[in-house]
Amino acid sequence: MQLASLALHLGRAVPDVAERLSQLGFQVPDPLPGPEFMTRANAELTGRDARSRDWPAEDEPVDVFTLAQLSDSQTESLPRLAELLTTLGYDVAAETALVESLTPGDIRSLRTHTLAGARSALPIPAEHLYAAAQLTGLTTEQITDGLTRLGLDVEPIPEDLAADIAIGEELDAVLGSNPPTRATPPAHHANPARRISLPALASVAMRNRVSFREAAQVATGLGMSHEAEDWFG
Structure with a gap:
């Protein structure tokens, strides 16, 4: 080109x-x-x-942040710019319908995040997906879908993390909180030992505003195994 x-x-x-x-x-x-x-x-x-430092490499997919940065110096609309880049041989990873739906305010917001070329630092770790789900109240599947539509790449949630999320939500339900961080039921994730990790225990305790000790003791009472079983006598 x-x-x-x-x-x-x-x-x-x-x-x-x-x-x-x-x-x-x-x-x-x-x-x-x-x-x-x-x-x-x-x-x-x-x-x-x-x-420009924001110009995409020809062998890398173009995410929505890069599109927004390029449009800052172009008279072309974002959909037209995406179409032009596609014609020139680029792989525009951002979903066409999403690009067309962006408002001028959305585009200005995308520029302020200065994440042009962020796709090269991806995939987004599974732990970040879970954290985003906790903060937004969305499921990890919804977070993944939204990021994929932006043209970003995300790391699949491994089975052990999915099982930890599921059993943590079981404990959440007992303690009074149950954020929908996944769309699949706990039975889908094999965890025959019903083991919950220390980070998951700590997260449940913070979400429900109880002490780590109380969360650990409730988990033990539910038949869950964890490293803190003998910490509190």
Whole structure:
């Protein structure tokens, strides 16, 4: 894409520019870009923003944060920008319907988070999904779906964490809180020892505003095993 933009800026044919770059030791694409890339809009898009730190690498999917940052210097709407990048060979990971539904306020908010190119630091850890579910009251499946629609990559929740979440919610139900952090029933997650981790015990205690000791003792009374079983006599 940048080769086509350079050729357009120089007023030269793409093969001529490619040949000269090869002579200078640069690697050029094979096959060479066709005439459909030789547009003023493409040249404007690549010529200015290719120097920006927010410009996406050509071999990485484009998330919604990167789209929003690029749109800050473009007159194109976000859906049109996504369409243009797709035409230029980029993999726009953000869901089309979501991009089209974003309001100007949404786009400004996305820019302020300065997460352009965040997808390269992904996938988002499963523990972060669980924490987000706790903070928002959504299920981990809803959190995952929302992040995926933004074009981000998330780590699947492993079976041991899912089992810990499920048994923690069982304890929550007894202590008075039961945040819906999952959409599948506890029986789906194998935990024959009914073991609950110390972090899960601590989270349940904090959510229900009881002491760790009380949460641990209630867990023991429910037949759950944990490392704190002998801590309190």
